[in-house]
Amino acid sequence: MPAMKRLNSREIADQLRKKIESGEYLPGSVLPSERELIETYGISSATASKVTGLLKSTGLVESQVGRGVFVRRRTQLIRHAHDRYARHWREAGKAPFRAEVEAQGRAARVEVTDIARLVPEKWVNERLALPIGQEVVRRENTYFVDDHAVQIVNTYIPLSIAADTPLEVAVPGPGGIYAAFEQLGHRLTRMLEEVQARMPRTDEAQRLNASPGTPVLDVLHISYDQDETPMDVSHFVLRGDENVLTYELPTD
Structure with a gap:
């Protein structure tokens, strides 16, 4: 009888990934330990470690020190671009x-890490229709x-709009910055958004506590007022x- 083919680390990781995606391993459940992988698949400890590393790189699992490797819990936040900026x-x-966030039954918190006047990168001035260096x-x-x-x-606002206004304080008032814009005479009339997927920079992954292999969505948002002036x-x-x-987009 021919010997069974020994699977390599990528093949084992792929098997476990399929079990996660099929629901055999539910969110929050623990995966086989490296010792169990060694016993089940007849592999070396180095190969078992590679299996764990490959699974982590998919973003499907996370390590908990002293406890093991768990299937990540995923409760996704839905960002309704057509409604989130509505006046109501x-x-x-x-x-x-x-x-x-609250409409989805969850708790929201915003941490303002910095507010500063500065000369931004060139692309910011270009998007705000401002002279370079302003x-x-x-x-x-x-x-x-x-x-x-x-x-x-990171939100960038022309100094001519924000200087010495609530837009320069951590909590600009009820309704956030767009309510503050309207109080200053800038009524939000339209938006432009550009979206792309990419891998995060090291500092971004750290701030988001993202596992290796977890991509990010990069969204560039520009708001315009009633005079077609870029507000932010x-x-x-x-x-x-x-x-x-x-x-949700109109078709006419």
């Missing part, structure tokens, strides 16, 4: 992120859902496994 949320005193106000935030970091946001450019970095973007 501002009138209710809710900023876009808080409105959409200062802007940058608001740097981290967004949390259920105390779990899911988004990093916001650069979002969203965990790709924690966020879903939906767009």
